[in-house]
Amino acid sequence: MREIRVGLIGFGTVGSGTAEVLRVQAQRLQRKTGANIRLVRVADIAIDRLPPEFAGVELTRDADQVVTAADIDIVVELIGGIEPAKSFILKAIASNKHVVTANKALISQHGREIFAAAAAKNVEVGFEASVGGGIPVIKALKEGLVANRIESIIGIMNGTANYILNRMTDEGLDFASVLQDAQAHGYAEADPTYDIEGIDTAHKLVILMGMAYGAHVRLDQVTTEGISRIEPIDIEFAREFGYRIKLLAISRNHGDSYEARVHPTMVPSRELLANIGGAFNAIQFTGDMVDDVLLYGQGAGKMPTGSAVAADIVDIARNILNGAINRVPSLGFLPDTFKEIEITPLERLRCPYYFRVTVQDRPGVLSAITGILGKHGISIRSMLQQGREEGGVVPVMMRAYEAEESAVRAALAEIDALEICTAPTVKIRIMDED
Known part of the structure; x- marks a missing residue:
């Protein structure tokens, strides 16, 4: 049986979750692909040993032993940030490795360079986990909705912000106290700026707009406002008049221009998006053939995100086995058809x-x-x-x-x-x- 060998950079929350998914689901994945998908090497500078269940996996502090190694088929980057993640990915591509990443900041800001490098080397880049955690958002947009002109993208794409707004709404708490509690329980980072100020959501919207419209979209084209100025009095007024406040990513296709914005929004209580609770995400696409499609689920977390990373690994493994690399373009549209678009001024x-x-x-x-x-x-x-x-x-x-x-x-x-x-x-x- 053919073996597909995986190298992993980063054994943090998502990295360890991905490794666990590959281990626990090994037989299931074998039945679905006809291959043994095996994690063979992990690069991480922050740990001295892997858990005992990964006794057969080599641990190294040198990422080059993953990105350039002759015995690795797929490199998985899960360290986040721009550098050194970008350099690792480009080096892996230059070494003819397929790549999987969950790095939305990197894909939203440098995806154009990364995808061009991958196309030149005829290797694949999977990034399902970059938007929506365990929700198959990328696959739905890239393949399931391929026959649709996407009219709009509207969604709750940050679980931390949604968690904070829900607790403020349901318990009448103020922003500062909910944020402090969220940090204490691990729902929010020590520096929550990207989550609460809408930056994380904007990264995700850039990725989805590029795929939805076959267009180059920059982060600085997205108007971004956060939730830090929302107070209980605003939430109470919203409830009185039949609304709930959500941090929404919104893009609408006007044909000659496209909206691109992230901001708090009062959503009518009867709408499905208004009733997305806790740290969950929900993303609604509207297509000219299907009308509204809503995808809902856990937008972050060790195992849900690990599941999405594993899905990309399986897709690439299937393409390797069948000699069908780049059967589906990374962003859904053929690279030479991408266009520059006008963003509607706010x-x-x-x-x-x-x-x-x-x-x-x-x-x-x-x-x-x-x-x-x-x-x-x-x-x-x-x-x-x-x-x-x-x-x-x-x-x-x-x-x-x-x-x-x-x-x-x-x-x-x-x-x-x-x-x-x-x-x-x-x-x-x-x-x-x-």
């Missing part, structure tokens, strides 16, 4: 809005605010003032009808410049219910 976005204005409680305040909004063509659908304290500071919450982002920005800048305003106005976009 200023042209039109949607309903929620505003929380913090003002001194004095006569004429509301008329001053609504006057400015009206001047910029923004109509108020409903308004709520939290408490009364003559001469004190109070929040005023407003829900606006659909308006253009540029008008909203101009109006809020004018409002925030008023002497009566004591803090910057909080703005949250509302998912269009139509």
Whole structure:
């Protein structure tokens, strides 16, 4: 029986999960491929020994013994970050190795270079685990929806942010206390910036947009806002009017331009996306043939992500065995058909809005605010003032009808410049219910 030999760089959470999946499911994978897929070598500088169940696997501190070794068919990179991961992957490709990675930051920022190098060497790059953890998002987009023009991508793509927003919603807790608890329980990193400020989600959206539209998309083209300014009062207002706040990645295909944005969004409670709980992810594609397709599951974690990495290993193994390398292009479209696209400026976005204005409680305040909004063509659908304290500071919450982002920005800048305003106005976009 043919043996497919795997070398692994990084034996952390995902690396050890991948190794465990390959070990536990060895017979199952053999029945599905007709090959013995075997982990033969691990490179890691942070451990002195592998667990006893991996007694037959060689451990090295030298990544070159994986990326350039003649006895390795598939190199799996699971250390994350840009460098040295990028150098390891390019060196493996130059050595005619197939590559599997879960590195969304690397793929979103340097995928063009990596895929070009792989095409030149006629080797494959698998990256299923880079988006959605254990959810087969990449495979669905690359193969299952191949006959569709993708009209939109909307999703919850970061479990940490979703966990924080859900606990704030369900338990009435403030952002800081939930974040601290999430860090204590390992749901959030010591430095949670990428998760809570939407950067991690933006990396994933870049990858999905490239595959959905056959286009080159850069990270700096994605408008990105995080959840750190969301307060319990915003969540309570959202609930009162039938919404839940989610950190969404949103891209819409307008034919001549494409939206690319990540930000907190008030989602109608009846929508499936509004009811994604805990640290789970959900990604909805809309195709012109299939309409809406929602993929839901664990977006991170040792075993779910290890499962996705193993799926890529199996796909590549099957292609090796059948002499069908690059049977499916890495990004779904043939490399020479990729195009440059125009990203719709956020200023042209039109949607309903929620505003929380913090003002001194004095006569004429509301008329001053609504006057400015009206001047910029923004109509108020409903308004709520939290408490009364003559001469004190109070929040005023407003829900606006659909308006253009540029008008909203101009109006809020004018409002925030008023002497009566004591803090910057909080703005949250509302998912269009139509």
